[in-house]
Structure formats: structure tokens, C-alpha cells
Amino acid sequence: MRSLPITEAPHPRGSDLERLPAGRLLARLHEGDREAVRAVGRALPSLARLVEAAASALGAGGRLVYAGAGTSGRLGALDAAECPPTFGVSPRQVLALVAGGRRALTRAVEGAEDDRAAGAAAVRRARAGARDLVVGVSASGTTPFVLGALEEARRRGARTALLTSNPAARARTGLRVVLDTGPELVAGSTRMKAGTAAKMALGLVSTAAFVRLGTVRGGRMVALAPASEKLRRRAVRNVAVLAGVGEARARKLLEGCGWSVRDAVDRAARPKARPRPR
Structure with a gap:
């Protein structure tokens, strides 16, 4: 055998x-x-x-x-x-x-x-x-x-x-x-x-x-696809923690970035443009 x-x-x-x-x-x-x-x-x-x-x-x-x-x-x-x-x-x-x-x-x-x-x-x-x-x-x-x-x-x-x-x-x-x-x-x-x-x-x-390949930052997902309400809440939490902002601000950032966590975190980190002097 x-x-x-x-x-x-x-x-x-x-x-x-x-x-x-x-x-x-x-x-x-x-x-x-x-x-x-x-x-x-x-x-x-x-x-x-x-x-x-x-x-x-x-x-x-x-x-x-x-x-x-x-x-x-x-x-x-x-x-x-x-x-x-x-x-x-x-x-x-x-x-x-x-x-x-x-x-x-x-x-x-x-x-x-x-x-x-x-x-x-x-x-x-x-x-x-x-x-x-x-x-x-x-x-x-x-x-x-x-x-x-x-x-x-x-x-x-x-x-x-x-x-x-x-x-x-x-x-x-x-x-x-x-x-x-x-x-x-x-x-x-x-x-x-x-x-x-x-x-x-x-x-x-x-x-x-x-x-x-960079899909995780600080132990949190930055490339998740928020296709459900549960995942959208997770995306808001991740942006809030990683960007150091409140959840309302995090949601607004996500809405402005097509719900991309990575882009929302990067946008929050950019310095605000100063108004030009007149």
C-alpha cells in the first residue's frame, strides 16, 4: 500500500x-x-x-x-x-x-x-x-x-x-x-x-x-470600501482618530472625498491656505 x-x-x-x-x-x-x-x-x-x-x-x-x-x-x-x-x-x-x-x-x-x-x-x-x-x-x-x-x-x-x-x-x-x-x-x-x-x-x-501596501495606518483601515452604514460609521471613526478631528468634521471630510478614508485623512493634514493680502 x-x-x-x-x-x-x-x-x-x-x-x-x-x-x-x-x-x-x-x-x-x-x-x-x-x-x-x-x-x-x-x-x-x-x-x-x-x-x-x-x-x-x-x-x-x-x-x-x-x-x-x-x-x-x-x-x-x-x-x-x-x-x-x-x-x-x-x-x-x-x-x-x-x-x-x-x-x-x-x-x-x-x-x-x-x-x-x-x-x-x-x-x-x-x-x-x-x-x-x-x-x-x-x-x-x-x-x-x-x-x-x-x-x-x-x-x-x-x-x-x-x-x-x-x-x-x-x-x-x-x-x-x-x-x-x-x-x-x-x-x-x-x-x-x-x-x-x-x-x-x-x-x-x-x-x-x-x-x-499601505492600506492600514495606525492600526486602522484607510482603504476600506464603506458600502454599508456599519462601514460608513467605521470610516468616520477612523478619520476622526487618525486626523484628530471630531466625528462631524470627519464625516464632512469623507463626504468631500467620495468617502475615501485615505484622502480624507490626507486632506485634514494639509495646512490651510492663508488668504492673500490685498
Whole structure:
């Protein structure tokens, strides 16, 4: 029998889960969350290299493209969807290629992950090129859809990276980030530890990349898209704090700048023109 990825191996603490009362069962499963956090912490040096690659691609007018299947694909889609409202970027700048297409975002499309050609086709449809960074997200590191996407991205001159929970994964890629979460308490259920670690890592990468690109000042978002009343109130608070003005003045500045937080803060910082002597 060929060797299985570590994510498919049985966990020594998982053999009696079905016999535990709810409280102890939750505590046991939560141990996996802590293991996921530690795995991400150990991977911070390689995540930092991925952040620099993402910031470089986005700063040069390229895109951050996630490719994944199942849980990994949906996590990529979630992170991509959260970037425009948080960082004021176009939905075309961070995108996700998911095995099985849009239908796979809400229900499992079994077998889609095995289609290597579909991964390559998704990259071609996205017109990935030399300015882009394509990140394959795969707990096992062996998902054919992801490998096909990475292979096609390399062929088209894009920079590539793999985010995986399998230290033995050997996909050809420019960067490799291993979130060594080990066996799952429910063997093979990578929606647990591996998924938790991947969600954490993707959020860290996209957030840090956009911070590097100047979308945050003083710990506050200056590029958010205030498309709802909640976000407009946040924009007012951010301008008030960063510009050192009252909320009424902050709102007036925002209204005069088309609700751009960055422009409102910059305008508040400009010295007022002195009237010319007659």
C-alpha cells in the first residue's frame, strides 16, 4: 500500500471520541485548534516570504490567485471575498479558483479535485501571467486540481506557491509553506486542524500583504470600501482618530472625498491656505 499523507493517519487521541460526553469531546477536539495555532506559528518564516511575494505581485499590478479543492478551495474563496471590503481593492485583484466551480462553494462536488486538466484550464481562463502569484492550497499537497493549476501557472510565467499540511509534499513550486498540523483527530477530516491552520495562514498572508501596501495606518483601515452604514460609521471613526478631528468634521471630510478614508485623512493634514493680502 502506498504511503498516505500524514493528514490521513490516525491520531492517538482520536480512538475513543465516540465514547466521550459532549464536554470532554469538545475539549478533545479543541486540542486540535491549539495544535493548528502552533503549526502556523512554526511556519511564520516561510509565511513571511509568501507575504513579500504577494505584496510584490499586487504592488506591480498583478494578482493573488488561490487554487484549491473542497475545504481548501472554499477557504481561498472566503479570503478572496473579504479583501475588497477590508482593503478597498478590486475583486479581480484577489481571486480563488475552486475545483467544481461556483457550485462547490456551497456543496461538495465529489471528484472535481481529481481533475488535473480542470486546474490547468481554470488558470488559463483566469489568464494568469508573469505579474501574478498563484497559491495552491492543499492539505495533502497532492490534489490533482491544485497540481494542474500550479503547473499551468508556471508554464505561463506566474510565480507559484504551495500551502500544505503535508511535510512530504513535493510539488514543483517556487515557494512552499508547510503547516505541520499532523494527523487529524478524525482521520482525514482536514476541515478540522488543517483547515483551521489554512484559514489562519491565508488571513495572515492577505492582511500582511495589504498592510505592506499601505492600506492600514495606525492600526486602522484607510482603504476600506464603506458600502454599508456599519462601514460608513467605521470610516468616520477612523478619520476622526487618525486626523484628530471630531466625528462631524470627519464625516464632512469623507463626504468631500467620495468617502475615501485615505484622502480624507490626507486632506485634514494639509495646512490651510492663508488668504492673500490685498
